[in-house]
Amino acid sequence: MWFPLLGLVAILGAQGQEYFENYYNEIDIDDEQAEIKTRNAMRSPLQLWPSRRLYYRIAGDLSPEEADNVRNAVTTFNERTCLRFEELSGAAPAGSRYVFYKKSPKLCGTRIGYNPIPLLGAGSHDVQLSPKCLATPGIIQHETLHVLGLYHEQSRPDRDEHVVVDYDNIPRKYWPQFMATSESTTTTYDVPYDFESVMHYPKNAFAKDPSQPTMRALVDGNPVEREMGQTRGPSERDLFKIRKMYKCEESR
Ligand SMILES: [Zn+2]
Structure with missing residues (x-):
């Protein structure tokens, strides 16, 4: 019992911080998992992607509508920031990591920020999306902002x-x-x-x-008591932060 659990801690520790989303109060994970994952959430420093050009891939089991929701979600960042999301049709360029939008039965979540560990440098940065999250471009954008390095407000x-x-x-x-x-x-x-x-x-x-x-x-x-948050899409201040983080005013 203990050895597999310690192994899990080690793997998650190396992977860094990860959030589970709970938009629809549908979260359903066991206690140990919840505690381990969230305990790691705040320890690592913010990590930025090394290039403004980001590659992404959409898993093959998404419906055409879900895939379009992902494309529309990332288009906002292409239009409103200096980041450029490019969809991969073939292999990712050697050594580069890509954002991988995947379907998950219930959970939505991803790691916060770029993983700088060289051993894990290439390959996918997974974004797990439930059917409900995939139906809402604002939530896909929320997850993408985690990928870019934003924590919850x-x-x-x-x-x-x-x-x-x-x-x-x-x-x-x-x-x-x-x-x-x-x-x-x-x-x-x-x-x-x-x-x-x-x-x-x-x-x-x-x-x-x-x-x-x-x-x-x-x-x-x-x-x-007041309303908080929304799922329509990034606010002006969310986009402002991304432009600051990736130094969009400076030419590169
Ligand atoms: Zn979140």
């Missing part, structure tokens, strides 16, 4: 100035999902806190009782 180092978390309404195994990142590993680029971010979780994320919020906004020091 409610994990910002300064989030305690903006939201209050109600841990009584969250199963203990998901508490790590609500940890704030540290100033030493992340930056806000001085962008104001953004309840409209596609990276912000809904107000009742991971709720035991979804009719009650797990997060409330702080207004003049008082917790107030």
Whole structure:
């Protein structure tokens, strides 16, 4: 029992941070898995992709409509930032990693940021998408922003100035999902806190009782229930951060 578990910790530790999404309160993973994966979530520094040209591949078992949703999702980044997503039809260029959009029965999630470990340098950076996530380009964009290096908005180092978390309404195994990142590993680029971010979780994320919020906004020091997050697509501030991170104003 213990040896396989330790092996799993080692593999996930090397792979870095990974989030499970929970848009539809459909998360269904066992306790050990939840704890291990989320415990690793905040430790590694932000990692950027080495080139503004990113290759991606769409798994063959996606429906034509789902595949088009992925293409439409990444087109936004091509149009609104200096990044260039290029779909692979054949093999990826030698030594380069590619983003691999795959169908998963229930879970949606991916690693945060580029994996700089040379041993794992080539190959795929998997994005797992359930049928519900594949049906929503905004969620595909949310996952793609994780791939590019963005954490959840409610994990910002300064989030305690903006939201209050109600841990009584969250199963203990998901508490790590609500940890704030540290100033030493992340930056806000001085962008104001953004309840409209596609990276912000809904107000009742991971709720035991979804009719009650797990997060409330702080207004003049008082917790107030309000809508948070959305799945229409990246906000202006989300896109601004990507342009800052990948230095889009500077020619290269
Ligand atoms: Zn996420």
